[in-house]
Structures are given as structure tokens and as C-alpha cells.
Amino acid sequence: MNHLLGIEGMQRSEIEAVLNLADDYAGKVRSGEKIEAVLDGFTMINLFFENSTRTRTSFELAGKRLGAAVTNMSVVSSSIKKGETLTDTALTLRAMHTDILVVRHQCSGAVKLLSEKVGCSVVNAGDGSHEHPTQAFLDALTIQRRKGKLQGLEVAICGDIMHSRVARSNIHLLQTMGARVRLVAPPTLMPPDIEKFGPQIYHDMKQGLKDCDIVMMLRLQTERMQGNYVPSVREYYHFYGLTREKLANAKQDALIMHPGPMNRGVEIDSELADDIHRSLIQEQVEMGVAVRMASLALIGKAIKARKAIKLQDKD
Numbered sequence: 458m459n460h461l462l463g464i465e466g467m468q469r470s471e472i473e474a475v476l477n478l479a480d481d482y483a484g485k486v487r488s489g490e491k492i493e494a495v496l497d498g499f500t501m502i503n504l505f506f507e508n509s510t511r512t513r514t515s516f517e518l519a520g521k522r523l524g525a526a527v528t529n530m531s532v533v534s535s536s537i538k539k540g541e542t543l544t545d546t547a548l549t550l551r552a553m554h555t556d557i558l559v560v561r562h563q564c565s566g567a568v569k570l571l572s573e574k575v576g577c578s579v580v581n582a583g584d585g586s587h588e589h590p591t592q593a594f595l596d597a598l599t600i601q602r603r604k605g606k607l608q609g610l611e612v613a614i615c616g617d618i619m620h621s622r623v624a625r626s627n628i629h630l631l632q633t634m635g636a637r638v639r640l641v642a643p644p645t646l647m648p649p650d651i652e653k654f655g656p657q658i659y660h661d662m663k664q665g666l667k668d669c670d671i672v673m674m675l676r677l678q679t680e681r682m683q684g685n686y687v688p689s690v691r692e693y694y695h696f697y698g699l700t701r702e703k704l705a706n707a708k709q710d711a712l713i714m715h716p717g718p719m720n721r722g723v724e725i726d727s728e729l730a731d732d733i734h735r736s737l738i739q740e741q742v743e744m745g746v747a748v749r750m751a752s753l754a755l756i757g758k759a760i761k762a763r764k765a766i767k768l769q770d771k772d
């Protein structure tokens with residue numbers, strides 16, 4: 458991997474390579490086993506144009522655990538506020554001999570554009586409503602570790618599909634790995650033509666959750682909404698908020714997920730979100746670090762291979 462920009466187009470074997478390495482790292486972190494500093498001598502910069510708690514912190518921890526020098530660039534106090542463009546900012550950071558740029562941006566496609574302009578590896582930490590590849594990896598790893606497989610599972614992704622990069626990355630990854638994906642949302646929050654990517658479409662929670670193995674809830678992304686997509690939050694919760702009553706339609710051992718941040722009492726009942734027998738939400742956060750370690754380690758390997766080829770060419 459030179460860059461990690463999205464899940465769409467990735468082969469099953471490539472996804473498995475990330476998940477297997479991440480599973481290994483998850484075990485090592487849990488047991489306190491020593492982790493090889495495969496990114497020793499590498500420099501990595503987190504460049505986040507949107508707010509983040511989980512993704513930014515876990516990329517920072519992942520980079521440091523692998524021995525990289527990691528810097529978080531503060532966008533609000535940067536020269537972007539003086540009018541510097543995204544590309545000029547990235548080129549400036551690259552000139553400081555940065556090896557890996559981890560970028561979150563509000564515009565779909567912005568991270569790919571950067572990867573074509575800067576001469577270093579770029580990782581997509583979420584671009585608009587397009588993709589959030591490491592979120593899909595961490596979701597898949599969490600499911601795989603608890604259910605022992607992805608193949609054949611029924612996964613219901615529910616809520617604001619329209620604005621969700623998490624949903625898009627998960628649709629591609631889960632289906633490539635043999636799971637069946639259902640999308641459940643009010644018509645106003647269901648993107649047109651989304652069924653062409655393969656998922657089944659539902660507008661009713663009872664039908665959409667029937668006999669599923671995993672229920673993945675999504676946040677209402679009001680920051681991306683122009684106008685009203687739901688009549689009221691109270692009505693939305695009534696029809697689409699996950700409660701024990703609605704969950705009873707899923708399999709008895711169905712598990713609940715949420716990428717966070719969570720709006721308790723809007724898309725999910727607060728007590729249900731904290732139920733350690735049903736909710737995987739904290740485990741998703743834990744797997745986030747392991748998945749980002751695996752992604753960075755594989756990118757580091759590709760950078761080392763490129764450098765070795767360049768040296769050979771010089772000789």
C-alpha cells in the first residue's frame with residue numbers, strides 16, 4: 458500500500474492482510490507484548506480539518522507504538538486561516554520530509570486529490586460523506602473477533618446513510634468479505650441509487666432488523682445537512698432509534714455497534730448502548746488502534762520497498 462484512500466476496489470486478499478495484521482497487534486497490545494518499532498525513523502503528521510476524538514487519537518497512538526515521530530497539526534491555528542490552500546499546506550508539510558500524512562477533510566475526494574499532488578503516503582481519515590476506510594476495518598475486525606467470521610453474516614446499517622462515509626466504506630468491505638448488508642433509513646436519509654452497490658433497502662426498523670446478526674447505528678450528521686431531513690428528533694427516535702423493543706426483531710445473540718460519537722436518546726437508547734452483553738462500542742474503539750497500527754505498518758513496508766528500489770536504481 459502506498460496510500461490508503463478507500464475500501465472501494467480493494468481485493469479480499471488485501472482486506473484480509475490488514476485484518477490479520479490488526480488482529481495480531483490487538484492481541485499484542487492486550488497482553489502487553491513488545492511491539493517491533495517498524496516505523497522507527499518515519500515522520501507522520503495528522504492533518505484534521507474536521508473534529509475528531511477517536512480517529513485522530515488512535516492514529517497518533519498507533520504511529521507512536523510503531524516508533525514513528527508523530528505530530529498533530531492544528532488547523533485552527535495554522536496558515537490555512539490566512540488563506541493557504543489544502544495542497545500548499547500538504548506540500549509544505551511534505552517539504553519537512555514527512556513520510557505519511559493522515560488527512561480528514563470535509564470534502565469528498567479531497568484526500569485523493571492530495572495523494573496525487575504530494576510525494577508521500579496519504580491515509581484517508583474520513584473525507585466528506587465518501588469513505589472512512591479505517592473505520593470499516595475496525596468494524597470488521599470487531600465483528601470477526603466476536604462472531605468468528607464475516608462470511609454469511611447479516612449486517613443492518615441504520616440511520617443517516619445519506620451523509621455517512623462509515624456506511625459507504627462498510628458496504629464495500631463487508632460485502633467483499635461475504636457478509637450481507639441491509640440499509641435501514643427514512644427515505645430522506647437514503648441516498649438515491651445506493652442499492653446499485655448491493656445492499657438491501659428498508660425504511661422500517663422492524664423489517665430491516667429481522668434476524669440480523671449485527672445492528673450498526675449511525676449518528677444524524679446535522680453538520681452536513683442543509684434543511685430538514687427528519688420532522689423532529691423525537692419522531693426520529695420513535696421510528697428509527699434503537700431500543701430493546703426494536704432489537705428484539707434481530708437474532709437473539711445480535712450485537713450492537715456505533716462508530717461514535719453517539720447521540721444518546723437520538724439514534725440509540727442510552728442504557729442499551731452501555732449493555733456490555735450486547736454493545737461492542739468500546740471494543741470498536743480498542744480495535745481502532747490495532748487497525749491503524751496495521752494500516753501504518755503496511756504503508757511503512759511499501760515506503761521501505763520503494764526506497765530500496767530507488768537505491769538499487771542509483772547503483
Ligand code: CP
Pocket residue numbers: 508509510511512513583592716717718
Ligand atoms: N468514528 C469516528 O470517526 O470518530 P471521530 O470523529 O471521533 O474520529
